[in-house]
Amino acid sequence: MSHEHEPPPALEMLLGRLDELAVVVGPAAAPRLGAVREGLARALALRARGDVPAAMQAIAAAMQELATIATALDPAEAAVMQAIAAQFGAAARRGETGEMERASEVMRERSGARKVEPSGSSPEPAGSPPGTRK
Numbered sequence: 001m002s003h004e005h006e007p008p009p010a011l012e013m014l015l016g017r018l019d020e021l022a023v024v025v026g027p028a029a030a031p032r033l034g035a036v037r038e039g040l041a042r043a044l045a046l047r048a049r050g051d052v053p054a055a056m057q058a059i060a061a062a063m064q065e066l067a068t069i070a071t072a073l074d075p076a077e078a079a080v081m082q083a084i085a086a087q088f089g090a091a092a093r094r095g096e097t098g099e100m101e102r103a104s105e106v107m108r109e110r111s112g113a114r115k116v117e118p119s120g121s122s123p124e125p126a127g128s129p130p131g132t133r134k
Contacts, residue, residue, distance in 0.1 A: 010108060011059075015040055021069075029069050036065045053092065056100060060089035063107055081110055 015037065022033050043058035063085035070078035084107050091099035 010104065011040055011044060014108075025069055025072060029072065032065055032069050036062045036069075039065065053095070056092035057089065059104075060085060060092050063088055063104075066107075077110065081107065084110070 018033055018037055022030065025033070039058050039062035043055045043062065046052075046055035046058060064082065067078050067081035067085050070081050084103050088100055088103035088107070091097075091103060
């Protein structure tokens with residue numbers, strides 16, 4: 001059973017993978033990655049205190065920062081990520097949780113934080129070795 005103060009799995013994954021991202025984007029991005037890490041930590045603290053709207057705004061700011069980092073790697077992809085982050089932020093301001101979830105799912109897919117299965121496939125069952133799904 002999940003405790004209400006535990007971070008959502010997607011945020012845990014993103015926080016855990018920021019160091020991997022640092023390897024890809026290089027040392028010049030370290031300050032921006034630090035800002036992302038601080039923003040996500042702030043979001044988790046706000047959520048733990050029950051301030052979900054402020055937590056969502058902190059997540060939106062971190063998403064914008066990630067999109068800015070992406071500019072150095074792929075400007076076209078960064079533009080898409082910035083649009084998604086803006087969509088998330090606007091939905092957060094309006095309190096539209098469904099739209100926030102859709103935008104964050106797209107951002108996770110585009111950032112590589114979530115594996116995207118080919119159309120018509122489903123992920124391997126939990127605990128199954130890859131390629132054993134029937």
